[in-house]
Amino acid sequence: xxxxxxEDHEWIDVDGDVGTVGISDYAQGALGDIVFVDVPEEGRxxxxxxxxxxxxxxxxxxxVYAPVSGTVVEGNAQLADEPALVNSDPEGEGWFFKITxxxxxxxxxxMDEAAYAAFVAKx
Amino acid sequence: MTINQSGWKPTSxxxxxxxxxxxxxxxxxxxxxxxxxxxxxxxxxxxxxxxEGDVAGSRLGDLSRKDPIGxxxxxxxxxxxxxxxxxxxxxxxxxxxxxxxxxTMKHNPRLNEKMARLPGFSDVHPLAPVDTVQGAxxxxxxxxxxxxxxxxxxxxxxxxxxxxHGELCGIxxxxxxxxxxxxxxxKVILVPESAHGTNPATAAFAGFSVEDIxxxxxxxVDTDALKARLGPDVAGVMITNPNTCGLxxxxxxxxxxxxxxxxxxxxxxxxxxxAIVGRVRPGDxxxxxxxxxxxxxxxxxxxxxxxxSGPVVFSEALTxxxxxxxxxxxxxxxxxxxxxxxxxxxxxxxxxxxxxxGQMGMFTRALTYILSHGADGLRQVAEDAxxxxxxxxxxxxxxxxxxxxxxxxxxxxxxxxxxxxxEGFSTIDVAKALIDEGxxxxxxxxxxxxxxxxxxxxxxxxxxxxxxxxxxxxxxVAERAKAGDPSLKTAPHFAPRARLDETLAARKPVLVWxxxxx
Numbered sequence: 001x002x003x004x005x006x007e008d009h010e011w012i013d014v015d016g017d018v019g020t021v022g023i024s025d026y027a028q029g030a031l032g033d034i035v036f037v038d039v040p041e042e043g044r045x046x047x048x049x050x051x052x053x054x055x056x057x058x059x060x061x062x063x064v065y066a067p068v069s070g071t072v073v074e075g076n077a078q079l080a081d082e083p084a085l086v087n088s089d090p091e092g093e094g095w096f097f098k099i100t101x102x103x104x105x106x107x108x109x110x111m112d113e114a115a116y117a118a119f120v121a122k123x
Numbered sequence: 124m125t126i127n128q129s130g131w132k133p134t135s136x137x138x139x140x141x142x143x144x145x146x147x148x149x150x151x152x153x154x155x156x157x158x159x160x161x162x163x164x165x166x167x168x169x170x171x172x173x174x175e176g177d178v179a180g181s182r183l184g185d186l187s188r189k190d191p192i193g194x195x196x197x198x199x200x201x202x203x204x205x206x207x208x209x210x211x212x213x214x215x216x217x218x219x220x221x222x223x224x225x226x227t228m229k230h231n232p233r234l235n236e237k238m239a240r241l242p243g244f245s246d247v248h249p250l251a252p253v254d255t256v257q258g259a260x261x262x263x264x265x266x267x268x269x270x271x272x273x274x275x276x277x278x279x280x281x282x283x284x285x286x287x288h289g290e291l292c293g294i295x296x297x298x299x300x301x302x303x304x305x306x307x308x309x310k311v312i313l314v315p316e317s318a319h320g321t322n323p324a325t326a327a328f329a330g331f332s333v334e335d336i337x338x339x340x341x342x343x344v345d346t347d348a349l350k351a352r353l354g355p356d357v358a359g360v361m362i363t364n365p366n367t368c369g370l371x372x373x374x375x376x377x378x379x380x381x382x383x384x385x386x387x388x389x390x391x392x393x394x395x396x397x398a399i400v401g402r403v404r405p406g407d408x409x410x411x412x413x414x415x416x417x418x419x420x421x422x423x424x425x426x427x428x429x430x431x432s433g434p435v436v437f438s439e440a441l442t443x444x445x446x447x448x449x450x451x452x453x454x455x456x457x458x459x460x461x462x463x464x465x466x467x468x469x470x471x472x473x474x475x476x477x478x479x480x481g482q483m484g485m486f487t488r489a490l491t492y493i494l495s496h497g498a499d500g501l502r503q504v505a506e507d508a509x510x511x512x513x514x515x516x517x518x519x520x521x522x523x524x525x526x527x528x529x530x531x532x533x534x535x536x537x538x539x540x541x542x543x544x545x546e547g548f549s550t551i552d553v554a555k556a557l558i559d560e561g562x563x564x565x566x567x568x569x570x571x572x573x574x575x576x577x578x579x580x581x582x583x584x585x586x587x588x589x590x591x592x593x594x595x596x597x598x599x600v601a602e603r604a605k606a607g608d609p610s611l612k613t614a615p616h617f618a619p620r621a622r623l624d625e626t627l628a629a630r631k632p633v634l635v636w637x638x639x640x641x
Contacts, residue, residue, distance in 0.1 A: 033625075
């Protein structure tokens with residue numbers, strides 16, 4: 001399993017042809033306390049870059065974009081009751097949704113963990 | 124995902140060390156600890172005693188109420204005291220300088236109130252026959268005349284109830300004009316990144332998609348980027364002038380010409396009209412529609428005891444699409460043009476924004492303000508508002524970081540950032556400490572393009588002495604924040620409440636009072 005990051009601070013773990021998507025630790029830190037998360041429904045077709053989910057902190061509402069194209073297989077239902085999971089475990093239990101990859105080559109344009117760390121360091 | 128770069132961080136409560144003894148009541152001298160009205164009068168008590176009715180039995184049958192109504196029963200003095208006590212915990216323009224940027228918290232002259240309370244204005248009903256309310260219609264007509272004259276536009280829709288409602292009115296007129304031209308496919312509205320949040324919300328609500336236009340380093344719209352984006356899919360731009368960085372958009376005429384040449388329309392957010400009233404006419408800058416917040420530029424109360432008022436002025440190009448109704452002068456008097464009929468042809472009007480003609484109380488106050496100031500007075504309003512803001516900017520630019528100080532004079536508001544505060548200190552700490560100093564804080568973390576923005580709009584209301592006191596307080600607090608004074612992190616120390624848990628309030632909001640015993 002390998003993890004990729006976007007410049008918009010989403011991460012995706014790829015296992016076979018299914019990816020798990022969330023927002024990075026840097027992103028949750030920048031947003032502050034998260035109070036609401038809206039995840040996509042199962043079966044929704046997404047193209048890379050589509051608005052896939054919404055995350056609200058006390059002040060800011062932000063869109064989360066699909067890092068790859070595909071079909072949503074599951075949204076993290078736990079986030080409806082416990083949005084704080086995104087703060088406490090952004091790159092684990094605070095995942096947003098799972099998606100089947102329709103074009104694995106889209107991953108090539110994303111950053112690996114080291115490249116993302118370097119990207120964030122420059123912000 | 125997109126990240127809010129404003130630097131805003133929510134506050135969590137921190138220990139506010141109590142160094143004073145507790146009191147039995149929880150009151151602290153004149154600072155009263157007020158319960159909710161439901162906790163003062165329970166639903167079993169009542170404030171009035173009615174004699175037993177002499178009608179036997181109820182005729183409501185199954186329709187009579189079965190459960191208690193759940194409203195608190197209070198006597199008149201209990202009710203009066205409750206709301207008077209609450210009002211004393213509030214801050215208002217009648218108490219002191221109110222530097223909330225972008226809001227134009229100016230004095231509400233008492234002459235306005237006297238005029239608005241004349242029975243002929245305060246007691247009219249929107250359904251009263253037109254020949255019984257000729258004076259009220261004349262007020263609306265006169266105010267419309269002055270708004271059109273001051274903005275250099277062609278017509279005005281008086282009915283919108285607030286700034287954002289006015290934005291929607293303007294954008295719907297643009298939409299109607301595009302559809303009339305058979306260009307309903309123009310679906311993109313361009314909005315500078317320093318815009319009020321209502322601008323993109325309005326465009327999206329009206330069915331347009333929104334694209335950001337970046338700002339230049341000196342805080343103005345990037346004209347080249349805007350021109351480069353114009354094309355056959357662009358319906359128009361929404362631009363604020365003066366903008367939310369407190370700067371005049373010098374290129375607006377050039378921008379308008381380019382937008383018009385590309386087939387679009389120019390909406391101007393008139394929230395900051397106070398800085399230019401009597402000096403600049405937006406119509407001369409090529410604006411097609413602009414709302415005017417009567418509660419900002421024309422001194423009607425914010426809130427105002429009912430709906431507000433946000434008239435929208437239109438260019439000649441958009442005038443046919445303006446909403447109904449409007450007041451028209453006839454040979455004998457004034458009448459309301461209400462609908463498309465045999466006498467009135469307004470087939471292109473996009474419809475109505477509200478049921479009636481608008482907010483009479485605000486119209487009377489705004490016209491009073493205009494007539495009591497006159498042309499020279501209104502011009503001086505703008506000049507004094509700009510002078511006061513520049514005095515604040517130049518007095519504090521060596522204490523606080525002022526990102527656009529080098530861009531030249533500001534307009535009606537001065538902007539500072541949190542650059543240079545000690546590690547771990549932010550704008551929120553400065554704002555909270557200003558409460559201890561007896562001031563309402565300035566606008567914080569807006570516009571988003573400035574990190575930790577502090578937006579100060581003193582308005583023309585304030586004297587030099589009042590400004591000096593505020594500048595002294597803000598400078599003192601800023602120096603403490605630069606030095607890392609830990610007592611700032613627990614400010615305010617003298618307010619009825621200190622730092623509320625904003626995160627808990629958002630995650631688990633309690634919106635309805637529930638009897639704890641039940």
